Amino acid sequence: ITSNAVPEPDGSDSEKNLFVMLDTAIAALKTPVEGNDVEKEKAAAAIDKTNRGLKNSLNNVLTVRAELGTQLSELSTLDSLGSDRALGQKLQMSNLVDVDWNSVISSYVMQQAALQASYKTFTDMQGMSLFQLNR
Structure with missing residues (x-):
């Protein structure tokens, strides 16, 4: 999966299963190697192969973790942006719908006074004539 995977020296495919890798290393460590150079080299090769496989697996895990972290950061940013937009829309809706009661009552009283004055x-x-206006 990773682009920087460590290849096997002989060009063979590396083991993908972690449990098989660990079983191979455990079996190599349990093999008696005292005085037997061939078995010692086989055990060292098995442990080296396990080490490379574990390193590649760790690289895969870290790559996936980094991708998930990036995606989580994007989700967090989108969530924050959505919250900001929701607040802005709520404020805009409040400005369009809500009433400032002080200004409404004040405007109503002024209109009522103007109407009463014009009625008076x-x-x-209506009771006056042109001759009464001239005096």
């Missing part, structure tokens, strides 16, 4: 002026003017 109308009724006063």
Whole structure:
């Protein structure tokens, strides 16, 4: 999976199963090698192969972990952006729908006073004639 995998020296495929790798290393460590150079070399080769396989597996895990971290960071950023937009939309909706009661009541009282004044002026003017205005 990783692009920097350590290849086997003989060009063979490396083992992918961690448990098989560990079993191979355990078997190599249990093999008596005292005085037997061939067995010693086989055990060393098995342990080296296990070491390379474990290193490649760790690289794979770290690569996946880095990708998941990046994706988690993207999700966190998107979540934060969504929260910010939701707050902005809530504020915009509040500005469009909510009422400032102080200004509404004040405007209503002013309109009511203006209406009463115009009504009084109308009724006063209705009873007057042109001759009364001239005095």
